[in-house]
Amino acid sequence: MIKLYELAGKNNLIFSPYCWRVRLALLHKQVEFSGVDTAFTEIKDISNGEFKAVPVLHDGSFALNESFDIVEYLEEKYPLKPSLFNSNEGKALAKFIETWANTLHGDIAKMAIADIHDCLQEKDKDYFKTSREKFFGNKLELIQSENHETAKASLLSKLSILDTYLTKSEFISGSTPLYADFIVFGTLKWLIETSQAFQVSHFSEHVEKWYLKINQMYCGEK
Template structure:
């Protein structure tokens, strides 16, 4: 969405978990990642910083130094949801993976959690869902006062939180858009239209 925001033409490549390191010569093992000429980098905030520095004539993702600090806060806040999302949907995610990714995903995640994916989700889902919804209250309160997290128009702060929720809603069988509060849902739907080009 950052590339769409900055009106930068791009091509996408779908990668399996097991292909990431080979594709990027083991420089990193997670996505998102971009290749721009000879520059290759990962991590959403690093990518946004790079785009701001190298495409200054395009619409800003931050809106200045103060906006960048706010974007960094929302970046970290969105990351704080990842643990809850894993506990809500870890087995659902596994079930949606391509077969060639399943062994890697199961072994790496079960090593992290020291339990089976099935047990992690079934034993932790309800508590994690409650914790996530509690964290989301701050978003509802914030969006009751402004159309977007960044103000009148969406920027990085919106995209990083939206992307995190999109991940959850695209993978979980137990967490649906109906669970989002009114202002959050309106905000989410607005960004969804931007992301899908509708």
């Protein structure tokens, strides 16, 4: 069976945006898989250290990472299962959305970096704190407290494009969700699952409605 190595915090919390993208892609494609909870510091043990980041997908002896590469692999391997793109333009839409959604990640990191730390397994905490404090040049608590409000405003401003779009379309991909939807959902799920302060109701109306619908369809949450 396919194995999906996913970043996991304490209490089996799945929170990586890229892992959520691939998890929803597998659920959408109705391909059986088992998730393998993986700490940051356990990534080096997958495939003898072949990968620096998760998600990693193992399909028998074949292994690969990078969310878009994994999803293209699934689409090619299971052409008769529900499609993730439906068409060449659906893939183009997903690629544009991926480029756009990745611009939200910096805001989210600043909004919740200390909260993310609190969600981690004990064995990951030192690694995370050291690497992130070095990257941002500040203490985790200070990065979050000093930037939360401006980063939240920046995030919501960027999401206003999505809100406008969703006034006229039920999903990003049209009348049914496809991989373009899972990309943005994964990004926002990361924030919702980790942040102490930010809640689904802080999204604007149409983004909230869209988020809750996908959460219900794929994550079984109400």
